[in-house]
Amino acid sequence: xxxxxxxxxxxxxxxxxxxxxxxxxIINPLNGVVGTIDNLIDGTIxxxxxxxxLRAVRAQLQHTIELVRNLAFLSQITTAAxxxxxxxxxxxxxLPGVIxxxxxxxxxxxxxxxxxxxxxxxxxxxxxxxxxxxxxxxFTNLFENAVKYGDSDSRVHxxxxxxxxxxxxxxxxxxxxxxxxxxxxxxxFLRGYRGxxxxxxxxxxxxxxxxxxxxxxxxxxxxxxxxxxxxxRRETTFRIRFPRFTIDSxxxxxxxx
Amino acid sequence: MSKGQTSKVVLILDDxxxxxxxxxxxxxxxxxxxxxxxxxxxxxxxxxHGPYRLLLVDMNVPDGxxxxxxxxxxxxxxxxxxxxxxxxxxxxxxxxxxxxxAYTVHDDDSADQELRKLHCRYVLKGRPEVLKRVVRASxxxxxx
Numbered sequence: 001x002x003x004x005x006x007x008x009x010x011x012x013x014x015x016x017x018x019x020x021x022x023x024x025x026i027i028n029p030l031n032g033v034v035g036t037i038d039n040l041i042d043g044t045i046x047x048x049x050x051x052x053x054l055r056a057v058r059a060q061l062q063h064t065i066e067l068v069r070n071l072a073f074l075s076q077i078t079t080a081a082x083x084x085x086x087x088x089x090x091x092x093x094x095l096p097g098v099i100x101x102x103x104x105x106x107x108x109x110x111x112x113x114x115x116x117x118x119x120x121x122x123x124x125x126x127x128x129x130x131x132x133x134x135x136x137x138x139f140t141n142l143f144e145n146a147v148k149y150g151d152s153d154s155r156v157h158x159x160x161x162x163x164x165x166x167x168x169x170x171x172x173x174x175x176x177x178x179x180x181x182x183x184x185x186x187x188x189f190l191r192g193y194r195g196x197x198x199x200x201x202x203x204x205x206x207x208x209x210x211x212x213x214x215x216x217x218x219x220x221x222x223x224x225x226x227x228x229x230x231x232x233r234r235e236t237t238f239r240i241r242f243p244r245f246t247i248d249s250x251x252x253x254x255x256x257x
Numbered sequence: 258m259s260k261g262q263t264s265k266v267v268l269i270l271d272d273x274x275x276x277x278x279x280x281x282x283x284x285x286x287x288x289x290x291x292x293x294x295x296x297x298x299x300x301x302x303x304x305x306h307g308p309y310r311l312l313l314v315d316m317n318v319p320d321g322x323x324x325x326x327x328x329x330x331x332x333x334x335x336x337x338x339x340x341x342x343x344x345x346x347x348x349x350x351x352x353x354x355x356x357x358x359a360y361t362v363h364d365d366d367s368a369d370q371e372l373r374k375l376h377c378r379y380v381l382k383g384r385p386e387v388l389k390r391v392v393r394a395s396x397x398x399x400x401x
Contacts, residue, residue, distance in 0.1 A: 020363075024317070027362045031383045032276030038385040039279050044286045060276070112275045148273075201295070202272045203317045203339075204362075 018192050022071070024204035029064045033057050059108035066105050066140045070208050073137060077215045086134060086220045093132035094248065095171070096122045099158055102139035110147045115175075116155040117143060125248040126160055126169055130221040138216055141209035142173045142238055149201050150177040151234070169242040179229030179236040188227055189214040213238075260351040261308035268307065269293045270300040270343055271315040280313065283389060287396060296321030297339040304346060311395055312347050314359040315382075316340035316368055334371050341371060348375050355395040360388070 036057050039045045045053050076082035096119060103117040110117060128135060139158075146156040154176040163170050178197035180188055187193050192207040199205075210227075217223040222244055229236045267289050271277055274293045281291045289310060294300045298321025300314075316338035328335055328342050335342045344357050354376035361368055362382045372379040378395070380387050 024362045027383055028273045028276050031385075032279060034383060035277075035279030035283075035385040035388075038389070039282055042389075044279075044283050056278070109275045112278070200319050200321065203319050 018206060018208065021194075021204045022206040022208065025206050026064060026067055029060045029067075033060050033064070036060075056108045059105065063105045063109060063144075066137070067144070067206075069137060070141070070206070070212055073134075073212050073216065074208060077212065077219065083215075083219045086131070086216065089131040089134065089220065090129070091131045092127050092129050093135050095126040095128055095135075095160060095169075095245075096124070098132060098135045099139050102136050102143055105140060106143050106147050110143075110156075113147065113150075114153045115147055115150055117146075118155055118157050120157065120159040121161075124160070126242075127246045127248050128169075128221060128242055129244050134216050134220045138213045138240070139173075141213050145209055146173065146175040146177075146236075148205075149198055150175040150236075163241075166241075166243075169245040171240045171242070172237050173240075174235060174237045176234050177236060179231070179234070180227070182229070185227055185229075189225070260353070261310050261356060264308045264310040266290050266292055266307075266309050267311045267313060268300065268303055268309040269313045270295075270297070270318055270340055271313070272296065272318045279385065280388070283385075283392070287392070295319070296323070297342055298323035300340075300343045301346060304343065304350065307350075308352075310356070311392065312343065312352065312357045313392075314340045314343050314357065316359050316361045332371065334367055338365075338368055338371075341368070344372065344375055344377050348377070354378075358388070358391055358395065 036045070036053050040050060040053065076086055099119050100122070103119070106117065143156060150156065156173065156175045158171065158173050160169060160171045178201065180195040180197060184195050188195055189210050191211040193211070194205050194207045214225055217225050217240060221242060223240055223242045225238060225240045227236065227238050265288065267284050269277065269280065269291050271293065272295045274295065277293065281293075284291050292303060292309070294303050296319045301323050318340050320339035320342075324335060324339060324342060328345070332341060332345055335345075338361070340359065344359055347357050348354070355378070357375070357377040358380065359368070359372055359377055360380045360382050364381055369379055378391050380391055
């Protein structure tokens with residue numbers, strides 16, 4: 001006779017830690033939002049600064065929504081049926097637009113830390129086959145990490161290019177900062193994993209971002225991701241390999257759609 | 258007179274200061290400047306360069322390698338909440354109970370009890386009106 005597991009048994013230690021860390025990660029930006037609104041209400045922020053602060057609040061909320069969205073993707077990615085549904089979503093997306101959209105969420109926080117997000121090639125319209133929201137979440141998570149753990153006064157550089165040898169599209173996201181150890185290059189993509197240098201910089205984090213990047217890319221785009229860090233250059237690079245893509249030539253001739 | 262009473266600077270220990278612009282704006286409206294640090298290590302170093310009018314302490318921060326074994330022996334909870342070490346150190350250096358305000362994301366009894374021993378204020382993150390009230394009360398001149 002089988003017995004129904006209790007809630008305590010059903011929730012693994014990893015999941016409990018993950019939820020606690022995730023809560024922490026969400027409350028910090030929300031604390032920023034509610035604090036700014038309180039300042040607007042009680043007149044601490046007045047005059048022409050009100051609009052600028054409202055814009056900052058909107059950006060922080062958008063950023064928070066993107067973080068929460070990770071939970072929705074997590075619920076899908078952890079089941080075979082969910083993964084299959086991501087595969088079946090289909091669609092196509094233009095790479096530069098998706099990258100710019102994801103970068104917009106971090107404008108305020110990045111500006112606060114004097115970090116610039118640069119896309120090397122905005123002109124070439126690489127078309128990727130998979131759902132736009134999923135691809136945006138991948139870049140959102142990569143930028144979130146770069147802005148959170150990267151050095152102040154630095155830049156996050158995104159460079160798409162064709163690899164002649166394999167015929168794949170390679171997209172590299174590079175930033176300056178502490179990074180991770182060579183031995184951690186695979187474990188950073190595990191669910192709930194947080195590297196030593198991440199913990200040394202910010203006490204709480206969900207350990208979900210890179211895991212979801214890996215899973216989404218594999219399930220929805222047939223793509224792969226790897227990470228490397230150069231201590232000598234203080235440079236971290238995440239390299240995404242898309243085997244399936246085309247280039248929209250209309251865009252190259254200057255058409256906008 | 259408690260340490261830092263005439264200072265115009267508030268020391269803030271928080272590992273995600275990107276979201277604390279509103280606190281700095283509020284403190285500025287009270288005529289105070291903010292010095293923000295991200296780890297316990299940086300906070301203890303900054304404490305040596307005080308005095309500060311107030312210390313706002315996020316309890317859950319990276320320690321930056323600053324936790325000494327004797328600290329942990331005296332207050333084991335520092336292992337869970339490294340920020341607590343700053344509160345302990347500040348109190349031992351003559352900062353008054355009103356001058357140290359600690360906060361966490363989750364309401365935690367053990368943190369509350371340890372801060373009560375130090376007679377420090379404890380508030381929850383995400384309740385700006387409470388933090389403002391506690392800060393204003395701490396800045397008010399003592400009743401005679």
